[in-house]
Amino acid sequence: MNSRLFDFTGFTEFYRLLKPLSPYGRQALQSLPWHTRREDLEAWYDRVDLLLEYRRGSRELKDRLEYHLRRLPEIPSPEEEAFSSDDLFLFKRYLYNLKALSDLLPPEVRTAFHLEFTLGDLLSRLSVDGSQESFQIADAYSPRIALLRKELRLLDQEITALRRRRCEDIREQTGLDFLMKDFIILDPRRAGGIPTDLIYREPYDSRSFILRPTMTEEYYDRYSRRDDLAEEELEEERGILKALGTLVSEHREPLKNCREAVTDFEKAWIVASAAEEYGMVRPRLLSPGSPPFVARGRCLPLELECSNRGVDYQSLDFSPATGISVIRGPNMGGKTTLLKTLGFFQLLSQQGFFIPAEECRLSLFDSLHLVAPQRGDTGGQGLSGYGQEVLSLAEALDSPGDHRLFLIDEFGSTTTSRDARALNEALLEILAQRGLNAFLATHILDLCLPSGVSVYRMAGLRQGGLESLSEAGRGENLENRIRLLNKNMIYTPEPETEKDRGSDALIIADYLGLDAELLRRASKKMGL
Amino acid sequence: MIPLDELAGRVTFIAGSAKNAGKTTLLVYLLRLLRGSGALCFGSAGLDGEQTCAVTGEEKPSVTCLPGDLVITSSRAVEESRGNFEILEVFPWHTGMGRTVLVRTLREGSLELVRPETNSRLGIVLETARALYPDLTVLVDGAAGRLTQSASVLRAGYLYTALMNPSNVEKVSRRIRLLGLLDRLPEWRDETEEAVMIPGALTGKTILPEGTEPVVLEDHGRVFMTCREFEKLTASRRVYTRRKIPLRFCVPRFVDLERKKALSELKKTAPEVTFVMNPFEEMEDG
Numbered sequence: 084m085n086s087r088l089f090d091f092t093g094f095t096e097f098y099r100l101l102k103p104l105s106p107y108g109r110q111a112l113q114s115l116p117w118h119t120r121r122e123d124l125e126a127w128y129d130r131v132d133l134l135l136e137y138r139r140g141s142r143e144l145k146d147r148l149e150y151h152l153r154r155l156p157e158i159p160s161p162e163e164e165a166f167s168s169d170d171l172f173l174f175k176r177y178l179y180n181l182k183a184l185s186d187l188l189p190p191e192v193r194t195a196f197h198l199e200f201t202l203g204d205l206l207s208r209l210s211v212d213g214s215q216e217s218f219q220i221a222d223a224y225s226p227r228i229a230l231l232r233k234e235l236r237l238l239d240q241e242i243t244a245l246r247r248r249r250c251e252d253i254r255e256q257t258g259l260d261f262l263m264k265d266f267i268i269l270d271p272r273r274a275g276g277i278p279t280d281l282i283y284r285e286p287y288d289s290r291s292f293i294l295r296p297t298m299t300e301e302y303y304d305r306y307s308r309r310d311d312l313a314e315e316e317l318e319e320e321r322g323i324l325k326a327l328g329t330l331v332s333e334h335r336e337p338l339k340n341c342r343e344a345v346t347d348f349e350k351a352w353i354v355a356s357a358a359e360e361y362g363m364v365r366p367r368l369l370s371p372g373s374p375p376f377v378a379r380g381r382c383l384p385l386e387l388e389c390s391n392r393g394v395d396y397q398s399l400d401f402s403p404a405t406g407i408s409v410i411r412g413p414n415m416g417g418k419t420t421l422l423k424t425l426g427f428f429q430l431l432s433q434q435g436f437f438i439p440a441e442e443c444r445l446s447l448f449d450s451l452h453l454v455a456p457q458r459g460d461t462g463g464q465g466l467s468g469y470g471q472e473v474l475s476l477a478e479a480l481d482s483p484g485d486h487r488l489f490l491i492d493e494f495g496s497t498t499t500s501r502d503a504r505a506l507n508e509a510l511l512e513i514l515a516q517r518g519l520n521a522f523l524a525t526h527i528l529d530l531c532l533p534s535g536v537s538v539y540r541m542a543g544l545r546q547g548g549l550e551s552l553s554e555a556g557r558g559e560n561l562e563n564r565i566r567l568l569n570k571n572m573i574y575t576p577e578p579e580t581e582k583d584r585g586s587d588a589l590i591i592a593d594y595l596g597l598d599a600e601l602l603r604r605a606s607k608k609m610g611l
Numbered sequence: 612m613i614p615l616d617e618l619a620g621r622v623t624f625i626a627g628s629a630k631n632a633g634k635t636t637l638l639v640y641l642l643r644l645l646r647g648s649g650a651l652c653f654g655s656a657g658l659d660g661e662q663t664c665a666v667t668g669e670e671k672p673s674v675t676c677l678p679g680d681l682v683i684t685s686s687r688a689v690e691e692s693r694g695n696f697e698i699l700e701v702f703p704w705h706t707g708m709g710r711t712v713l714v715r716t717l718r719e720g721s722l723e724l725v726r727p728e729t730n731s732r733l734g735i736v737l738e739t740a741r742a743l744y745p746d747l748t749v750l751v752d753g754a755a756g757r758l759t760q761s762a763s764v765l766r767a768g769y770l771y772t773a774l775m776n777p778s779n780v781e782k783v784s785r786r787i788r789l790l791g792l793l794d795r796l797p798e799w800r801d802e803t804e805e806a807v808m809i810p811g812a813l814t815g816k817t818i819l820p821e822g823t824e825p826v827v828l829e830d831h832g833r834v835f836m837t838c839r840e841f842e843k844l845t846a847s848r849r850v851y852t853r854r855k856i857p858l859r860f861c862v863p864r865f866v867d868l869e870r871k872k873a874l875s876e877l878k879k880t881a882p883e884v885t886f887v888m889n890p891f892e893e894m895e896d897g
Contacts, residue, residue, distance in 0.1 A: 157703060169686035169701045169710050219697040239719050263643045268892045288867045291894060313693035
């Protein structure tokens with residue numbers, strides 16, 4: 084399945100609405116599964132249901148859980164051979180928040196997502212400094228390092244005291260205060276009078292000297308000793324880091340499992356969040372090849388677009404009788420929208436999401452295919468739009484799997500009407516013969532249909548809609564006229580009857596402002 | 612005398628007229644003055660803490676961290692330091708010297724200040740530090756001659772160190788004058804009036820549409836004009852900024868110049884600017 088399908092159905096836009104909280108959520112969204120087995124998907128949905136129930140409980144618990152999810156960092160791979168302090172910080176923060184997350188979950192959720200916390204010993208070892216989420220190589224890791232640091236602190240105090248005393252001496256004797264400064268710039272007259280046993284002096288520029296305090300031998304001895312001890316401390320720290328790194332490596336399997344569990348959990352959390360936010364329900368899964376059932380279904384990206392445009396969105400009620408449906412109807416009547424909506428629901432479900440509907444029943448497919456005119460750039464392959472459609476169809480028919488769903492939008496519309504009719508009829512026969520599922524939108528009337536194919540027609544303009552349009556649309560700009568058109572359309576597919584053979588094409592063309600003389604001639608040709 | 616209340620509880624970038632203008636030296640001095648008056652954090656907008664300047668070979672002051680100091684640097688710089696640090700935060704991106712980290716100093720040691728590689732990342736780090744310590748005083752050692760990094764952090768101001776000698780005194784004075792003029796730009800608040808918005812850089816080559824509508828800059832860190840060019844613009848149009856980056860004060864560093872006279876000239880050239888004498892100078896003529 085390619086990105087065209089995701090763009091066509093609006094799934095790409097829906098995907099952008101999702102809000103992962105941690106790097107694991109982002110990874111989960113980058114590798115959404117394609118569920119083809121009913122039992123697997125049902126098991127997944129069961130786990131999502133558990134989370135939904137949990138979320139409906141305490142709001143405070145939910146917020147705290149999200150807080151800890153957000154604070155989970157990306158950890159280095161436990162397969163690495165060595166870890167630095169910042170790596171260990173990340174492991175510690177990860178474990179701390181993972182434990183907190185696990186503690187917030189009821190046992191059944193913990194078990195369902197394998198989030199029982201089993202890395203307590205590792206967390207403890209990383210937390211000997213007593214802090215929760217920061218990290219340092221604490222004294223508690225090694226008596227030797229504690230001793231070294233004690234000596235270093237004493238030396239620091241001595242060095243500071245020696246420097247202070249020296250600066251006081253210098254100030255008493257020269258009036259120059261080096262306590263806060265490492266150097267002073269002085270004019271030559273004053274600089275010349277400063278004893279050089281206290282101050283080191285050299286030219287700064289043509290008008291001044293730069294003076295620095297000299298320190299005592301005692302000071303430099305302490306400094307040197309401090310450097311030596313600091314070197315030993317560094318060695319000791321490296322040893323501690325190595326030991327902690329080994330400990331992390333010993334826990335590589337549980338860390339790896341944890342990571343998978345967290346990714347899985349956050350994926351379910353995202354699904355549950357979306358379900359709450361967008362009013363999505365768990366679909367009922369049907370046996371392979373069964374046609375779908377949708378009650379008050381909403382294609383979220385389209386609903387959002389309508390809202391942005393100030394247009395009412397009409398939800399979908401549709402329950403085709405067979406696995407293959409032909410969809411006909413007036414221009415701008417919603418045929419393509421119907422395909423998008425059904426494709427959107429299928430993508431949602433098979434990638435583990437619930438469906439934005441009052442009720443939805445559907446079956447699972449090995450793959451989903453789109454055959455539709457490609458708008459805009461055809462990818463530089465030198466093919467026409469029709470060529471692209473043919474390629475897409477060829478690939479789709481050749482793809483593996485016994486259960487496939489095809490979304491076919493006006494196939495062959497750029498060829499002659501005779502070719503288009505022949506191609507569509509043949510395609511429907513092949514699809515039926517192979518037991519594949521399809522929704523095929525077309526303008527072609529009087530298609531010769533094989534058995535097992537139902538025909539539906541988009542309802543079109545409301546009763547009195549034409550009059551309403553003509554009246555209200557007079558003098559309005561194009562955007563408003565489109566809005567009125569939407570308002571007067573019924574976007575519901577109904578089983579086609581004999582009398583549904585008229586065309587609103589001319590009506591709509593007239594409404595949108597096509598040349599009156601042209602329309603008159605067209606009407607005459609149609610015998611209207 | 613350094614007005615410390617201009618710095619306390621705020622984010623301040625230390626920008627300079629050129630490399631070796633004295634930014635790091637001033638940073639170290641300011642840290643000494645500010646310690647003890649609240650949480651203190653510092654970092655760099657360029658690699659610093661080196662023993663010698665790669666350009667001039669002159670010895671550069673190292674940045675010594677004292678217990679309690681919060682420092683923005685890289686993980687490798689922390690590991691190589693002789694000090695002792697607690698890691699408070701590790702950021703997910705890498706510099707050439709390991710990940711960016713925010714650390715608290717536990718025991719004194721000198722440390723290389725390695726900056727996050729982009730201005731926006733520096734902004735994230737500073738916001739994280741301020742979330743931990745709301746009244747934090749932050750000093751950032753800026754890269755020479757660049758103000759743009761200031762703009763990435765909201766509510767930040769800057770101070771300017773200017774290295775002035777006989778060959779550049781005129782040029783640097785004009786530059787400081789320009790900074791003073793930019794500092795006085797009013798903030799754009801009126802969303803209803805028609806204006807010419809300049810989201811990117813404003814240079815001497817920017818072509819503005821004819822008319823009298825005011826010109827609105829995103830912030831003055833994106834003005835790359837000479838003082839003369841800017842004065843010409845403000846003479847013909849009203850100029851505003853969407854975001855002010857206050858110039859807290861300017862510290863001139865005079866080399867081979869008579870201080871009193873040089874300062875007096877500077878104040879005449881840039882009367883809007885607050886000047887603070889170089890705290891390391893104790894000159895009779897200054």
